[in-house]
Amino acid sequence: MSDDRKERALLAWRKLLEDPKIRMNAEAHYNELLKAADELERNGIIDSGEWRKLVREAGTAFTNAKEGLGGGT
Template sequence: MNDDRKNEALAAWRKLLNEPEIRMDAEEQYDELLKAADEMERFGLISGVEWRKLVQEANTAFAKATEGVGGGT
């Protein structure tokens, strides 16, 4: 049962990573990804190592989305 919940939660997280909601800017998407990763860890669906990997993916996506923004490029 726990594996089903984990798989569903990870699928939702990946969907948000790849297809942010309409009118959601990069910062809002990043915040929601971190909140979702935190909740998965808090509920014991993922380990600390898995949590760190999700946070790293969110960081990378945020950096790519904001690359050059405000940098004069």
């Protein structure tokens, strides 16, 4: 798997995490982030350590959205 493919896939995941144009509730956003991270790992684009990092970031975004710290999605 090329580094370029991995970089593009992680950029797409990060866009899903950070894009303010995405309008869904916090739970749906969290679930989409987890599904995307699972797919990256399943396809061998990331390893389990990288998967855990993405899941932690998704959890932080979820918590911030639920508490109103990140302004929601």
